[in-house]
Amino acid sequence: xxxxxxxxxxxxxxxxxxxxxxxxxxxxxxxxxxxxxxxxxxxxxxxxxxxxxxxxxxxxxxxxxxxxxxxxxxxxxxxxxxxxxxxxxxxxxxxxxxxxxxxxxxxxxxxxxxxxxxxxxxxxxxxxxxxxxxxxxxxxxxxxxxxxxxxxxxxxxxxxxxxxxxxxxxxxxxxxxxxxxxxxxxxxxxxxxxxxxxxxxxxxxxxxxxxxxxxxxxxxxxxxxxxxxxxxxxxxxxxxxxxxxxxxxxxxxxxxxxxxxxxxxxxxxxxxxxxxxxxxxxxxxxxxxxxxxxxxxxxxxxxxxxxxxxxxxxxxxxxxxxxxxxxxxxxxxxxxxxx
Numbered sequence: 001x002x003x004x005x006x007x008x009x010x011x012x013x014x015x016x017x018x019x020x021x022x023x024x025x026x027x028x029x030x031x032x033x034x035x036x037x038x039x040x041x042x043x044x045x046x047x048x049x050x051x052x053x054x055x056x057x058x059x060x061x062x063x064x065x066x067x068x069x070x071x072x073x074x075x076x077x078x079x080x081x082x083x084x085x086x087x088x089x090x091x092x093x094x095x096x097x098x099x100x101x102x103x104x105x106x107x108x109x110x111x112x113x114x115x116x117x118x119x120x121x122x123x124x125x126x127x128x129x130x131x132x133x134x135x136x137x138x139x140x141x142x143x144x145x146x147x148x149x150x151x152x153x154x155x156x157x158x159x160x161x162x163x164x165x166x167x168x169x170x171x172x173x174x175x176x177x178x179x180x181x182x183x184x185x186x187x188x189x190x191x192x193x194x195x196x197x198x199x200x201x202x203x204x205x206x207x208x209x210x211x212x213x214x215x216x217x218x219x220x221x222x223x224x225x226x227x228x229x230x231x232x233x234x235x236x237x238x239x240x241x242x243x244x245x246x247x248x249x250x251x252x253x254x255x256x257x258x259x260x261x262x263x264x265x266x267x268x269x270x271x272x273x274x275x276x277x278x279x280x281x282x283x284x285x286x287x288x289x290x291x292x293x294x295x296x297x298x299x300x301x302x303x304x305x306x307x308x309x310x311x312x313x314x315x316x317x318x319x320x321x322x323x324x325x326x327x328x329x330x331x332x333x334x335x336x337x338x339x
Contacts, residue, residue, distance in 0.1 A: 001148070001157030001180070004237070004272070006141075017246075024123055024137035025244060029095045029204075030220025030229040030257065031134035034146060035104050036092055037192050038115040040313075041184060042107045051107075053195055054297035054310050054318060057091065057099045059083040064129065075101055075133065078221075087297050089310070092195050093203030095219065097133055104132040118183040119146035120156050134220060144231055144240030150196065150216070151233040153284060154182050154189040186284040187313045193281050194311050200232070207262045208232060211269055213278035219257030225250045228260035235279035237272055241265045286314050293322040 008018030017023070039051040060082050064073040077083075077097050091099035104112060113125045121143070126136040141159075149156050158179030165174045196216035199205040204219045208230075217232025226248050231240040243251060243260045251260055283289075292299060294306040299321045 001152075001159055002163070003159050003161050005268075006161075019140070019242070019246075021139055021141045023242075024139055025227050025242060026134055026137050026222045027143055027229055028134040028220035028222040028227060028257070029097075030143060030218050030231055031136075031138070032092060032095065032100050032132070033150070033192060033196060033218050034116050034119060034121070035100055035107075035112055035132060036088065036195060037119075037150070037184065037188060038112045039088075039103050039107050040188050040191055041115070042111070050316055051088065051103075052297075052310075052312050052316050052318075053087070053089040053191060054292050054312070055088045056085045056297045057088065057102055059086045059091070059096055059099050062098060062101060073130075085295070087294070089195055089198050092218075093198040093201075095199075095204050100132040101129055104129055116146070118156070119149050120183075121146055134222065140229075140240050140242045143229075144238060147217075147231045147233065147240070148238050149183060150189045150192040151238050152189070153186045154184040155180050156183045185286075187286040190281070190283050190287050191311055191313065196232075197281070204256075204258050205230065205232065205262065207258055208266060210266060211273070213273065214280045215269075216281070217265075219262065221256040221258075225252060225255045227251075228255055228257045230257050230261035230265045232265055232269075234269070234273065235281060236276060237269065239265055239269060241268075283311065287311055288314050288317060290317045292318060296322045298322045 006020050008020040009015050042051060044050065062075065075097055078095065082098070083096065086096060086099050109127050109129065109131060112131065113127065116125060121138060123138050123142065125131060145159060160176045163176050164172055166172050193216045196218055197214065199218050200208045200215050205217050208215050208217060213234060215232055215234050217230060220229030221227070226244060228243040228251060229241065233239070241261045241264045243264070289309050289311050291307050292310045293304040294308045298318045300307045301322050301324050303324055304322055
């Protein structure tokens with residue numbers, strides 16, 4: 001929670017507008033972790049229904065019609081293709097838009113906005129499904145604070161800029177208090193850190209691997225490359241970066257969060273972490289690990305082509321095994337076909 005550095009512009013004598021705090025820009029996919037965390041914490045009426053990193057959602061086309069405005073919304077993935085059944089971990093690592101929209105639609109927009117408030121987002125958010133794509137503006141400062149909840153094992157820490165003020169005689173005139181409260185469970189925070197580590201290891205944030213230490217984070221890019229983001233953290237520090245023009249001019253054809261924002265983040269973090277030992281993220285009590293089929297999210301069978309060790313909240317490990325090739329799945333399906 002101690003703010004080590006803040007850069008809100010290029011030259012304070014030229015312009016005093018602090019873009020880190022005062023500006024509200026669309027975060028794009030950098031907002032997605034808030035939605036995934038909200039899903040992991042969603043309480044359903046059915047006690048057997050819950051989201052885990054191994055939950056499978058179908059990445060497929062969706063169309064939304066607004067009859068009042070006579071408009072049709074056809075959201076797309078960045079690479080304009082569909083990927084079919086997708087594990088939640090893979091969806092966040094690869095920043096899949098359609099999976100995130102379906103996720104938000106299922107857990108509810110109002111619930112997600114309330115969840116974002118718990119993480120320290122104070123800006124008014126648009127109550128539409130476009131929230132899944134980061135269409136509602138936020139400040140870099142508050143989004144970095146929201147990510148810090150994952151890094152701080154579920155605690156929201158009020159940022160401190162000045163530790164204390166002393167007079168010429170060394171007497172303390174004012175000292176910052178510790179504003180710290182737990183807003184989500186430790187197991188949820190760890191699961192999110194683990195998911196965000198996959199972004200770095202296998203997803204859109206792979207350039208961060210050059211840091212050569214455990215790191216978690218998420219890229220963000222808006223339509224027409226107006227804004228590029230990367231928010232990431234290690235065990236020691238969390239840093240948020242945003243790149244853009246005040247007049248919202250495009251940054252360039254391929255200036256994504258990975259291309260424009262990560263190098264800034266990486267350059268800073270390499271220096272601030274120099275000569276410090278690498279530290280891994282430690283799972284808290286209540287998190288368990290189990291081997292699953294990487295394609296189905298269920299327990300593996302000998303025929304499973306790829307398996308991974310996945311982390312779960314205790315009590316949410318899948319109990320069903322993956323169907324074997326040629327195995328009859330549903331008698332009902334054959335009956336329907338005959339009819």
